[in-house]
Amino acid sequence: MGECGEDARHTRTLMLLGxxxxxxxxxxxxxxxxxxxVLCDYLSDNPGRHMADVFYLxxxxxxxRMLQIARHExxxxxxxxxxxxxxPSAAYVAERLGLPTNPLAAVEILSDKGLMRPYLKTHGFFCPRSASFPADLPGTSLLDICEGMAFPVVVKxxxxxxxxxxxxxxxxxxxxLxxxxxxxxxFSRNGVLCVEELIxxxxxxxxxxxxxxxxxxxxFWGLMDCLRDDRLGGLVPVGKAYPTALDQGQMGVVRSELRRLVSSLGLRFGEMNVEVILAPGxxxxxxxLGARAGGNMIPVQLEDISGIDLAEASVRAAMGDKPTDVSFDGNDECVATSVLHACRSGSFMGVECEPELRGHIYREMIYVRRGDRVERLENGSQAIGVIFLRFDxxxxxxxxxxxVGDLVKVIVA
Incomplete structure (x- = not known):
């Protein structure tokens, strides 16, 4: 047990980062x-501050600083x-205070692609050829680093x-380049970039x-097909569809590899976001394998599918309380999400949906108001909203x- 561990465990205060x-x-x-x-966020206009009991900007x-606040609270x-x-901040604080956490070293690996790719390769997982390098490197030097790699490559x-x-x-x-x-x-905070072969x-x-x-x-297995908008390059996620079209053998391969990585890293608990490509063969x-819940309302979608409140399970686990039963191996539900986004920048004027899709929508979340400025989708932070759909x-x-891109249109003036 680390600093303040026993005392801290008897409190009923949960610190949330973000x-x-x-x-x-x-x-x-x-x-x-x-x-x-107790909520911490670096943005003053975050909506959570109006819901939390205590807020720190x-x-x-x-x-x-997170450790100081944790001790104080x-x-x-x-x-x-x-x-x-x-x-990594959450894992660091938890380890210092003897609170429930996944290993800090594992969380740091999963939060940094420059650490994760070498880890995968060293531990026998399939991994594209990749390299990390300082962010100030010029394109001519990156070209040298790419020698031996098959193009296309991904820079991130x-x-x-x-x-x-x-x-x-x-x-x-x-x-x-x-x-x-x-x-x-x-978008680099640590000043390190990476390049890897496109799979x-x-x-x-x-x-x-x-x-x-x-x-x-x-x-809990909440694997879904990821949807992309090819008109915008196909890189940014614009929805999820459950169930996947994986056959039984393919599903077994994906599950086995994820189980192996969870075990290899010594991960103990929590909701984790995954992205897997099945290459030819x-x-x-x-x-x-992010040691956190997915974005674009994935936990909400999975609760609709499974009936299991993953957010509640996550906060209970973080507090070390008796977990809820989160066993889920799949069912016959057919549920998808579509992330509303603009294909060009301008003023948001509304959303139009064709009749053949409208009847399948059971929930809409719109983040902007008519007349608000919206940007052409280039990353996940520019989402305008999410619609939830159920099918037979x-x-x-x-x-x-x-x-869906032809059936649902975001109107921009």
């Missing part, structure tokens, strides 16, 4: 369970729900999420969603969601 709209469900769950909530990546648990950037920050700063470079052109470097630098798809969609770990074992490449069969869902 109060954005997709993190509200964790604050709501904590208050519903009866915890006192502080950077959640400042570990020492005598917390009994800490969570970074849905935030990669603050995850090592510490960003939501597809921020990610570019695909199709050929070894210095000008294109310079453009990709400039984009990645904008070819065998199974046609990225496999995403969330899993939940209890006692070191995956007990059903070779599994784990792109992401997987075939019906896949047919309609394959053309």
């Amino acid at each position: 109060g954005s709209r997709h993190q509200l469900c964790a604050i709501e769950a904590a208050k519903r369970v009866g915890y006192r909530t 502080e950077s959640t990546t400042d570990r020492q 005598r917390i009994g648990g800490i969570i970074s729900f849905g935030s990669d950037a603050a995850n 920050p090592t510490d960003s999420s939501g597809s921020k700063g990610v570019s695909v470079v199709v050929a070894p052109d210095v000008g294109d 310079d453009d990709a470097l400039a984009s990645a630098r904008r 070819r798809y065998g199974y046609p969609r990225l496999i995403g969603g969330d899993i939940f770990v209890q006692g070191g074992e995956v007990c 059903d070779v599994p490449y784990i792109l992401e 069969t997987p075939g019906q869902m896949r047919e309609l969601m394959s053309c």
Whole structure:
């Protein structure tokens, strides 16, 4: 037990790092369970501050400041729900105070692509050829680093999420590499970027969603097909569809690889966001295993599918309380989300939906008001809202969601 551990465990205060709209469900769950909530966020206009019992306007990546606040508030648990950037801070504070946490070393690996890719390679996981390098490197030097790699390659920050700063470079052109470097630098906090070979798809969609770990074992399987908008380059997630179209063998391959990584890292508990590509021959490449819940309302979608409140399970686990039963191995529900987004920048004027899709919508979340400025979608932070849809069969869902960009239009003036 670390500093203040025994005393802290007897308090009912949960510290939450981040109060954005997709993190509200964790604050709501904590208050519903009866915890006192202490929220930290570096943005003054975050919606969570109006819901939490105590709010600190502080950077959640400042570990020492988070530790000071945690001691002052005598917390009994800490969570970074849905935030990669603050995850290492939460694990650091929890380890220092002897509170429930996944190992800090594992969380740091999962929060930094420059650490995760070498870890995967060293421990026998499939991994594209990749390299990390300082953000101030010029395109000519990056071209040298790419020698031996097969183009296209992907250039990205090592510490960003939501597809921020990610570019695909199709050929070894210095000008294109310079453009990709400039984009990645904008979203790099640690000053380190990475380049890796683009993985070819065998199974046609990225496999995403969330899993939940209890006692070191995956007990909740919320794997879904990821939707992309090819008109915008196909890099930014614009929805999820459940169930996947994976056959039994493919599903077994994906699950086995995720179980193996969870075990290898010594992960103990919590909701975790995943991204996996099945390459030709059903070779599994784990792109992401984030030690936090997914964005774009994935926990809400999975609760609609399974009936299990993953946000409540997450906050209970962070407090070390008796967990709720989160066992889920799939069912016959057909539920999808579509992230509303603009294909060009301008003033938001509304959303139009064709009749054949309208009847399937059971929930809408719109983040902006008529007349608000919206930007062309380049990363996950520019989402305008999310619609939730329910279908009768997987075939019906896949047919309609394959053309959802034509059936739902964000009107921009």
